[in-house]
Amino acid sequence: DAGVTQSPTHLIKTRGQQVTLRCSPKSGHDTVSWYQQALGQGPQFIFQYYEEEERQRGNFPDRFSGHQFPNYSSELNVNALLLGDSALYLCASSWGPSMTTNEKLFFGSGTQLSVL
Amino acid sequence: GQQVMQIPQYQHVQEGEDFTTYCNSSTTLSNIQWYKQRPGGHPVFLIQLVKSGEVKKQKRLTFQFGEAKKNSSLHITATQTTDVGTYFCAGRDAGGTSYGKLTFGQGTILTVHP
Secondary structure, three states: OOOOOOEEEEEEOOOOOOOEEEEEEOOOOOOEEEEEHHHHHHHHEEEEEEEEEEEEOOOOOOOEEEOOOOOEEEHHHHHHOHHHOOEEEEEEOOOOOOOOOOOOOEEEOOEEEEEE | OEEEEEOOEEEEOOOOEEEEEEEEEOOEEEEEEEEEEEOOOOEEEEEEEEEOOOOOEOOEEEEOOOOOOEEEEEEEEOOOOOEEEEEEEEEEOOOOOOOOEEEEOOEEEEEHHH
């Protein structure tokens, strides 16, 4: 039973470029959340996808966008990269059919993004 | 918006000593979760607390949820070198439609000296 898988593991980009990160949720999960973790900080919620729609969004600019596919996998896109976007991007999956889920999150190993 | 604060930021202990980290939310929580992240790794779920005043134990780890559902603590008895890592609390706000969002504290980094 595969856990949450993310690709790529590492990525180096320059300012102004665009990046796409990918995530496959744990088998049986239908909800994907994306988090940004800066060095020495806790993960910060970017957004969550359920049934191919963005269910909730954190305090991130519109440069951050996402998508969920029918097979529940997800992509995170970041446009016009800034130096401050350098961080570990974590994908977390859960099973969340209800509006008030108490499900625990299963995290992937993350994508380490460096913006030069 | 909701904020979750954790103290201390760092804790260095000798193997065998106890360790406690505290978590406080600016808003009332519907539940709180604890995660552990090993150096270079990703957060791994430890436990979830839902009820006011709830106490749960996992071997040497004891988790508490405050009566007002705004604070929580994690206590490790007789630390071992395998306990090394960063411990995060993460809470879901009880109000509004914050069903999807877990707000993480900044974490407590635990180092254990053998």
